[in-house]
Amino acid sequence: MKDRDDVVLAFISSRIPGGAVPPGFVILDESHPELNMSGLKTSSVVRPDKIATVLSSLLIGELGVAGPGVCDMVNHAIDSLYHL
DSSP states (O other), X not given: OOOOXXXXXXXXXXXXXXXXXXXXXXXXXXXXXXXHHHTOSSOEEEEEEEXXXXXXXXXXXXXXXXXXXXXXXXXXXXXXXXXX
8 A cells, every 4th residue: 555645634613602612622712822823714613523534635725724722722622522
């Protein structure tokens, strides 16, 4: 089997649920200092409970990058969701 470059993606939506935030959801509101570097235009929710692995060759481009604080929040959510 030929080596491939895979990318793990998490679902991101600008539709933030009202009320209590479900476990595992990571909210990035417009006041978050790393929102601009992410390329997101408005407050968004990262859903690490909805992940997919895809070939990098299928991706057209990227919006931005997750800053270290966002990465820490998402990693913590993954640890909590999957009891790692």
